Amino acid sequence: MSAATAIVEAYNTSTDTWATKTPVPTTVHRVSAVSVSRKIYVNQIALHFIYDPTLDGDPAPTGDTAAPADVTGFMATAEDGQVVLDWTNPTDSDFAGVMIRRGTATFPAGIASGVEVFNGAGATFTDTAVTSGTTYFYTAFAFDSVPNHALGSAQATATAF
Numbered sequence: 001m002s003a004a005t006a007i008v009e010a011y012n013t014s015t016d017t018w019a020t021k022t023p024v025p026t027t028v029h030r031v032s033a034v035s036v037s038r039k040i041y042v043n044q045i046a047l048h049f050i051y052d053p054t055l056d057g058d059p060a061p062t063g064d065t066a067a068p069a070d071v072t073g074f075m076a077t078a079e080d081g082q083v084v085l086d087w088t089n090p091t092d093s094d095f096a097g098v099m100i101r102r103g104t105a106t107f108p109a110g111i112a113s114g115v116e117v118f119n120g121a122g123a124t125f126t127d128t129a130v131t132s133g134t135t136y137f138y139t140a141f142a143f144d145s146v147p148n149h150a151l152g153s154a155q156a157t158a159t160a161f
């Protein structure tokens with residue numbers, strides 16, 4: 001198990017901000033499988049679990065931390081009332097699928113930006129939730145079963161008609 005520190009915050013609806021609650025617990029709880037900072041929201045309380053190997057000398061978490069390669073040949077083709085997306089999936093042995101996110105001003109930079117339009121193991125998708133004259137920016141993120149997500153360097157754009 002790895003050590004983690006907990007920071008408790010509460011949401012103030014009047015100011016639309018998060019504030020650290022006092023007193024902050026001084027007890028260090030042991031939490032397994034925490035490898036990066038995580039924020040968990042429960043009834044407007046956020047618990048931050050931050051991996052810190054210096055607390056008790058535990059080694060860094062091990063396991064699969066490598067994302068599969070990005071998809072290749074990612075293309076967006078505008079057709080009447082839709083945008084057809086095509087790509088080639090990576091050949092990594094642990095490849096599980098592709099998440100495609102769509103933006104209308106810029107390419108989605110991460111797996112939480114833009115709007116998710118596809119999540120699966122296929123190699124083509126037709127986006128029918130488009131508006132004529134609007135330019136759409138798509139980013140594809142390959143992932144494995146952990147899930148580790150690729151960087152999303154596969155991007156394509158098309159203007160619906």
